[in-house]
Amino acid sequence: MSIRNLSHLFEPSSVAVIGASDRPLSAGAVVMRNLLTGGFKGPIMPVNPHQQAVAGVLAYPRVEALPIVPDLAVLCTPGASVPELVGQLGRIGTRAAVVIATDVDRPAMLAAARQHGVRILGTGSLGVLVPRIGLMASFSHLQALPGKVALVSQSGELCGAVLDWARPHGIGFSHFISLGNGDDIDFADVLDYLANDDQTRAILLYIEQIRRRGDLVAAARAAARNKPLLLVRVPDHLEIRRPGAFLSEALATPEECFDATVRRSGALRVGDVDELFGAVETLARARAVPGNRLAVVSNGGGMAMMAQAEMDEPGGPRLAVLSDQTRQKLTTLLPAGTPIGNPLDLGLDADAKRYGEAVRTLTEAEEINAVLVVHAPNAMADPVAAAQAVIETQKRQHGAVLTAWVGEEAVAPARRLFAEAGLPTYATPGQAVRAFRHLVHYRRNQTMLMETPPSQWEGFAEARVLARPIVERGLLAPEGMLIDSEARALLAAYGIPIQAAERAASPEEAAAAAERLGFPVSLTLDRPDLARKTEAGAIALGLDTAEAVRTAALGIRRRVAADNPEANNAGFTVQRSLYRPEARLLIAGIACDPLFGPVIVFGEGGRAVEVPRDHTVGLPPLNLPLARSMIGRTRIARLLKASETRPAADRDAVAEVLVRLSRMLADNPEIVACDINPLFADDEGVVALDARVRVRSWEDSDRRRFAILPYPAELEENATMKDGTPIQLRPIRPEDEPAHADLIAKMTPQDLRMRFFGLVREVQHFQLARMTQIDYEREMAFIATRYDAEGNQETLGVVRTVVDPDNQRAELGILVRSDLKGTGLGHTLLDKIIRYQRVRGTGQIFAQIMSENMAMLRLARRAGFRPHPSGEHEVIELVLDLQNGPPEAS
Structure with a gap:
């Protein structure tokens, strides 16, 4: 994923049309017509070995004969010729190409493109339109009007239909981009480019299929911080639903996982193209x-x-x-x-x-x-x-x-x-309410975008120690299934309340365990691979005597063994029957989506979970606000409230279970599935009655990696200032906002002018939120903290880098409290961020400073930075090359 050379695609100074033609209705003829009538100011050069001119423009017989190197080439030739043509274009210096054909040897094409740094839009692309510069490098049947909305689509047919619809409605575009098959340039690349395009106020996506996650989530989150991001995705109605081995796996469908990702990305999903443009209008006006x-x-x-x-x-x-x-x-x-x-x-x-x-x-x-x-x-x-x-x-x-x-x-x-x-005005009240729904969902998704859940909670060190041997034993078990007692112990280690139980190897042992626990009891066959135990007849409830327990155990073995003969040797789980008449039955669990990775599932639980399908899916990591939002998206959330006949359930206790599940997953990435069903919830709190867990050896894939990085607690470290004062260096967190405001309040006006290139009277809440609520995938900010006399943690300084999508350059900013200059804090912070970016493989760190900022100039030089002219008056650019060894010693 990269924005490298995308400027040649979206802002070319010259265009070549390979396969240009005068043959009516051919792609080469339509592209030439569109380019010539679109108003593009640069050279348009047709390439055709059989014609001296195309559409009245002098043609060239081959790529090598072109008089200048085109920034952009549009390939209107048969697919078999594309790889060789891409290689020829790359050798002469062209850096972007639109490929219309679909019958292309894609590996050969991409190999040729990567050898020369050529970016490919396609295959199967309708082309690209940038009306602002008159670029109509497309074989669409209509031109696009100029505007401030960018549309990115995988479907060429959809592009044509939208253009046909948009013109009579007076809707214009900053960019109109047909990705086609997205063999090279995909949604993430385009989002990264458009997010920083000042001519684009909103980005619209039409998605048919996402083959790989890559940087998509990080790019979407970065774009949604800058401007509205709205999308339509065509659901796969042909998807065959099969029961999963775990209920959570069956509930977490690809569509629901996609919706969960959209919510956490701060974007808004709508139903169709008409609603897409209506939502843009609503967000712009309301x-x-x-x-x-x-x-x-x-x-x-x-x-x-x-x-x-x-x-x-x-x-x-x-x-x-x-x-x-x-x-x-x-x-x-x-x-x-x-x-x-x-x-x-x-x-x-x-x-x-x-x-x-x-x-x-x-x-x-x-x-x-x-x-x-x-x-x-x-x-x-x-x-x-x-x-x-x-x-x-x-x-x-x-x-x-x-x-x-x-x-x-x-x-x-x-x-x-x-x-x-x-x-905002609408034709019907129903349309208006749907528009209000867009506003509500967009606000909530933007709020979720700003949530940065912690990587660790206090007190979880012991949980991690207790969990490791359980998980490691599970890795050796058949199919990675934890036995019942291990699953219960794992949940208990993370503070998830679960009903006590005993394991029994035989009906006689089960009866003895029941007498120790006290009647009545429930009895379950201890077969972790058995997903739906009630349907299999593997559960007996309300057993009042030892004899009833023995009889029930024999009956369970007989019923299950009819389909699973090995059940004759299975043991049992015995637990005291839990009488919570006001409890609501819930389910909480974990599943892994092939594209978006681990997800948390919550909803109505009990025997028939898959019938009401009242559930929601959320992306980990979770904190309490995100968990509460998950609960609120279900119908059963209403039943958690108080009624005339029963008190309200403890929703915070339910939310805490979801957060603890997320924490358990982050500590133990080997977990691939988990069911807690049923989870009882009432006014006394929550308690799990049953739990199943499956583990598998870690693999570095989209299926196993979190789509959103949690707070990286492993980057915390202790340090000291010159006078021996102990401090902590750690990544910034959203809850640091008040201390960050206090840091800025303690800066002198001169220091703030040096840092922000101008007079700063007051920093607004939204600015502080942007500083403290960061996406660790693309940005890092380390703060130096210590405890003040009242025991409150104060922020002493901050160093920040924002990395480009290619990880080539990271822009640096640093701020040290004005009364702490000369303590060595600036050097400590700068060393911390340099070490971090070096490990990340970043090419360079750079900073632009005012030429009068001598203190920053001296600090940067000691760290190995070299000054360069910036092209701006009174501004110096400092550059540290991270690929040429460590910085010079100070």
Whole structure:
């Protein structure tokens, strides 16, 4: 994955068309026509050995005959010729090519491309369009309008359809990119490029298939931090569902794992292309919303019911419950007899004043996150006046307002007013609610993007010690299955409450164990390879006597042995029956997706887990906010709340189980599957009744690697300042934000000017969040900390690097508290980051500093940096080459 040479593809100064032709409807003819009519300012050079000119432009017989080296070549030739042509282009210096053909020897093509650094868009690509520079290097049937949205698609057919749809809707693009088969350039490469393109305000992806994960998640997370990232993925409806050996494996489908990745990447997934562009419009026009509580106000009950019908998704939009204060305000403002509720029906005769007062009151209410205003035309109401009242009210209140003026001719002027005012407007209440859902999900996904769960919790050192021998024994067992007692011990080591049990080798031992534990008991055949023990008849519940236990044990062996003869020698697990009448039955577990790696599964548990399919999937590592978000996405989350007949379950205890599962997985990457089912949850907490775990030797593959890196606790180390003061050097964490703000507050204005190249009066929360909530895949920040007199951890300094996607150059920044200069802290921090980037294999570290910053210049020179002109006035670039041995000694 790399952005190397992508500028030649997206910003070429010259283009060659290999296989250019005048033959009607041929790819070579269409590409030439598009390039010539698109307005591209650079040379366009057709290559055709049989024609002197193509489309009136002088043609060249072969690649070597071209008068200048083209930045970009579009290959419109048969597939068999592509590898040789790529080699010829590479030898003359071309660095980007679009390959239209599909019948290509791809290994040969890629070998030729890599030898010369040629980037390939395709095979099977429709081409690339950059309307801003008039580049229409494509055989699409239409040109694209200029705009600020980039579309990246694997489907050429989809590209053509979108262009056909977008032009009459006035939608333009900064880039229009057809990946085709993505043999070289893929989604990750393009995301890395577009994330830093100042002409692109939003990125849209149309995904059919992802063959490899690579840097996709890191690239998506990096892009989503800068601008909205929205996508459509065509689900594989032909996927055959087979029961997994573990329930969690059966529940964690590829689609659900993909959705989990989208959520953690800060992106937004929508259903189709029309919804894709609608979501872009919504995010561009609507104000951000802090929650999912919606108020609906309309001039008719039917319209409000249409909106309410869209609110059925767990964790999605909900009708806000009006407070007594809000109800009282509405009662005094609206005509007598108006029913006060949500939705709020203003009546068919609702005039502009009534609309304005209702919207003002609802946007002021703290219990409401957004207001949907609906209007249906009738003879008693003026839609334009009502719209003007809503616009004026929103301007004064600055609340989140969405509108749905239903109809066509009568409401068209009102919709134009909303568009001019920048208020999102929709044709139906259902569309408006779906748009609000986009806002809710986008906000939540952006919040999840900023979560950086810890790599270690305090007190888990002992858990890791206890877990290792259990896991190692499991690696030697058939199929890597832990026996029941080992699975229970592993969970217990990580603090997951599990019901005590005894293992018995025979029916007689089972009876004796039952007498020790106390009746009633449950009895389970100890066969860890048996996935669905209830269906197999391997469980007996509520046994009250020793004789009942012996009889049940013999019956279990007989039933299971009918299909599994070796069950005649299997032992049993005996446990005291647990009486928790108010408990909800849950499942929690682990599975490994082939593409996105380990995932955590949570949902409704019990005997028929796969029937209701009420579950969700999340990417580890998890912290408590992420775990709570997982719980909230399930329907059973509602049943965890209190009702008239039973108290609320302890949701925090449930969330903690998910976090501890994530911790267990991070410490023991050999775990490939785990089921905790059922997990009882009530007001007393949680307890697991049964657990199954499978392990397998570690392998370095997408299936086993976390898609999102956890906090790298292994990089923590102790150090001392010159005066002997002990400090800790460690990666920055989100919870360091207050201490980071304090660090900046203790800097002198001059030091801040040197670091940030300008006067810094105040650093905002979002800026501090960006500094402390980092993606360790692409960025690293080490802080120096110590405890102050009150026992609080304070930040003394920070050093930071941001690495390009190719890992060639890392940009450096360093900040040491102004009163700690001369303590050696700057040298210690700089040494720490140099050692880290050297291990990462980074090519260079560079920093741009003001020429008057002599302290930083001296520090960098002692560490081996060399100054170079930066091309900017009063700015010096310092460069350290990490590939030529260690830096010089200071």
